[in-house]
Amino acid sequence: MTDYLQRILRARVYDVARETPLDYAPNLSRRLSNSIWLKREDLQPVFSFKLRGAYNRMAQLSEAELQRGVIASSAGNHAQGVALSASRLGCRAVIVMPSTTPEVKVRAVKSLGGEVVLHGETYDECSAEARRRCEAEELTFIHPFDDPEVIAGQGTIGLEIMRQCDKPPTAIYLAVGGGGLISGVAAYVKALWPEVEVIGVEPEDAATMTRSLEAGERVELSQVGLFADGVAVRQVGQETFRLAQRHVDRMVTVDTDAICAAIKDVFEDTRSILEPAGALAVAGLKRDVADRELREESLVAVACGANMNFDRLRFISERAELGEEREAMLAVEIPEAPGSLRSLCNELASRSLTEFSYRMSEGQRAQIFIGIQVRGEQDRISLVNSLTSRGFPCHDLSQNEFAVVHLRHMVGGRLPASARPAQRNYQELLYRFEFPERPGALMSFVSALHPEWSISIFHYRNHGSDTGRIVVGVLVPNEDMAGWNRFLEKLGYPCWDETENLAYSLFL
Known part of the structure; x- marks a missing residue:
């Protein structure tokens, strides 16, 4: 603990990184009945906290190592952190990225002076290629999370949070991928304020730290979900797992809809758009507040990145309403008779519709697919019961993944x-x-x-x-x-x- 406290206190990050603000989130605080604070790491020069750890590790290199250069494997934020750090330190940086990496991220790394090598289709494949080149060209490998100096660099976020708070918060929520961020922040916070809870947040389909802590050993997932690509890691690091075992109080997992809703929440308070991994801590905070019925507490969520692909916004905006339970997807049955559609519309006259799909069909009954705004789970249930009681049998499809992802965009009709x-x-x-x-x-x-x-x-x-x-x-x-x-x-x-x-x- 003392070792990491010293490493964090002497970490060299501010040559390239900035001390980011701890912003109060008034809308989110009012809705959740707690004081919510956002640590704005999305405001770093590369729009992510990754710059801290990368630079602190590279600043420790000898002159000979800097002359030979560094190499890293990454599809996004770590790549940009290494490239910018290399530019400031005057050394060569080779970044191996999967061939599937969006062009916007490739251009960002090149603009910072990084030499991009596209290899393989997964992180594991490009990581193996980076290791091979590391040995062949005598470069220094800069690990994205499992390195003490990288961990210490990320730990400076904890230092700033505790300095910026009037009093220690009840809990700090952090996104978890490989574990570098949470282990660094937890090592600092627990050394000085052990009563502050440190809570990790993972996607349900990439919960490798959650599974590992439950098992008491590192677990490797056979596959991970890629929506929150910044934390899509199959196995956490050895050192990060050791620190998490010692310092992390609890893990929370959230689904894709909750992440999308959190992106919208942060936008409404800051007018900034976080990437899915960047909003993960906010989604976990909301889940934890609901599960434990927290009230009148001071809670901090680290908004850790904003490298968003613009074309993802369409999907996120659609799913955010479902994640907040502000939209219901319903299948409503009506008699196939004149005037029945008008009667249904009269029942919904006071509601805002987001979708309405109808097609005349054979038989005496027809099905209508409706998207409609609601005010939460109870309002949705009440609406379904009301329609059914008024002669419009209704099925709630809001949790039906097939209906939400595909059916709402498909042409209806039955097989000839x-x-x-x-x-x-x-x-x-x-x-x-x-x-x-x-x-x-x-x-x-x-x-x-x-x-x-x-x-x-x-x-x-x-x-x-x-x-x-x-x-x-x-x-x-x-x-x-x-x-x-x-x-x-x-x-x-x-x-x-x-x-x-x-x-x-x-x-x-």
Whole structure:
């Protein structure tokens, strides 16, 4: 503990980094009935805290090491931190980035003087290439998190928070990827104010620190979600895990919708747009306040980055309302008769609609897909019950991933009567898939399908993330179901069987 306290106190970060403000969030504080403070690391020169650790590590290099140069593997914020640090220190910086890295991030690293090498499609592949080049060219590897000087550099955030607070806060919330940020801040805070809680936040689909602390050893995840790409790490570091075991009080996990809602919350208070990983701490703070019913406490969340791809905003704005439970997605049944649509609209006259999809169909009943603004969970439940009681049977699809991601953007309609499975020797199967978003990936998926399987439904939408999402309806002969299962196993992409999904049966 003393060792890290000394490292943090003597860390060299302010040659390139700035002391960021601790801003009060009035709207969020009022809504949560607590005093919420945002540590604005999104205001660093590279829009992320990563600059602190990278520079502190590189400032310790000898003159000979600086002359040979440094190398790092990163798809984003660490890359920019290393590149800017190298520029200030006058040394060469080679940055190995996955070939799938968005062009905006590649340009940012090049503009800071970094030599970009695109290799592989995943962080693991580019990290292995960086290690190989490190040995071959005698460069110094700058680890993004598992290095004492990197950890100490990130720990200066804790130093600033405690200096900027009138009194020690009740808790500090931090995003966790490899663990460099939380271990550095926790080492400083716990050395001086052990009563302050240090709480880590991870996405539910990338909870490697949570799983590791529960198991008492480092756990390596087979795969991680990529929405919050800044924390998409399969295994935390050895040193960061050791420090987390000693100093971290608790971990909180949140889903994608909660992260999107947190991005909107910060925008409403600051007019700044955080990246998903940058808003992770705010999402975790909100979850913890709700779970523990915290009131009148002083809580700090570190807004750790704002390197957002602009094309992600469409997806985030859609999901933010669901994350805040301000929008409901409903399937409402009406009689297929004159005047029934008008009657439903009269029932919803006082509501703000976000979506309304109707198509005349066979039979005496029709299904309408509606997006509608609500004031929370209880208001949503009340609306569903009210519509049902007034003769409009209603299904709540707000938590139905297939409906939220795909159905709301699809053309409705049912399979032609002449091709329905009941009259043929096959089944229509509906599956959702996720795959790495890269050029040609979508067509590769289609090409992998058996040529004798007819595609009856297909929906893909670019969400601006590293993961592509599609839904496919396939007409598979009954005798070839084993072949379909072999296809799924060989494909290797995460997939979900939606054949029994209520939204599918109602609309498609």
